[in-house]
Amino acid sequence: MTGATNPLGEFLRARRELVTPEQAGIPVVGVRRVAGLRREEVAMLSGISSEYYLRLEQGRYRNPSVQVLEAIARVLQLDEETTAYLLGLVVAQPHVARRRRPARETVPGSLRAFVDGLGTPAFIEGRYLDVLAANPLAAALSPRLVVGANRLRDVFLDAEERALFVDWEAATEGLVASFRQSVGTSIDDPRCVELVGQLSIASPRFQRLWGRHDIGGRRGALMRFDHPVVGEINLHREKLVPAEAQNLTVAIYHADAGSPDADKLALLAASVQAVVGS
Structure with a gap:
């Protein structure tokens, strides 16, 4: 497959x-x-x-x-x-003979602190798009943006996560292209085989996109969300590869200053602070 x-x-x-x-x-x-x-x-x-x-x-x-x-x-x-x-x-x-399961991915403490300190949604994903770290505002944007989740499984298979995207088809195209870029030529390692096999069976959409061999996704994009609390919110997404851990990607969402989207993001941040302070 x-x-x-x-x-x-x-x-x-x-x-x-x-x-x-x-x-x-x-x-x-x-x-x-x-x-x-x-x-x-x-x-x-x-x-x-x-x-x-x-x-x-x-x-x-x-x-x-x-x-x-x-x-x-x-x-x-x-x-x-x-x-x-x-x-x-x-x-x-x-x-091609190197087929051992890769070592467990870890996030440097300084990188985790950087993400935690950002005043905008941010998370760190590994080579297989596992969420390895996320700040509270990321979880406020999507409850699936928490440590232990996998972006591929959630976006393709979770109905609530799918409903979050105004243009789910465009989001899935970028996600699969990003996954291909992330795993590179090691598509025969056990974790990649496992993920691709599971998703290909469960999602015809994933199977079609995987078969296209699109590469990319580690670039800026405008993401449109239909959030259950603040309604439609448009956020710029940046993906950064840290120099000290190039197997990881930092995803950061931000709004245009002074825009209605910035106001909605501030509302989400206030809700997070209210939960933390309670």
Whole structure:
């Protein structure tokens, strides 16, 4: 289900199906029976033979040059992050034997204190999008933003968490792309296999998005929430990778100064203070 035996071929097939002939500048004549580009079209536009490209997709040739991969990336219209991921699939091939469960993720005390001291919702997630630390204002934004929760499971499988997002489909696209970027080429390690398997069975939406091989999500975004206390609130989300713990990501939500959203965020903060002071 994860495509661990041929990650390069799985990636190329998935991304090829997302590029239309029109986007690639190919005239469409008659009825096409494939989604996206044909193999021979990718090969032609990349300047390589059809047989060579076929071997890449089938996993029969696993050591293409960087120049070939970059040419294919241009045809598939990959952005910088996704191109880096494609290159990493080949670079990572010698390490596929490393399948031990990763060590338990921990948050440095200084980083935890930083998040706790922020006057805006913030939390720390690990490589598999587990919530490892969260401040009280994050939990006020969503009760699922607490230590021990997993963002993938909650956003895809928890009905209350889904209802929190005004545009749940856009949120799930970004979440899966972020997960792929976070795990990188280690999609065959036990925790990743477990998560992908469970979510693919429980959520057809996750299964479709995982099959797209989108990469990204560690960037700023405007998140729209339908909060049960303050109503619709629009918050900017930033994702930061700390220098001292690059397997972790700090997610911070903030509102435009002086906006109605800032007033609503202040109301949430006041409710947190009231609970703490009671």
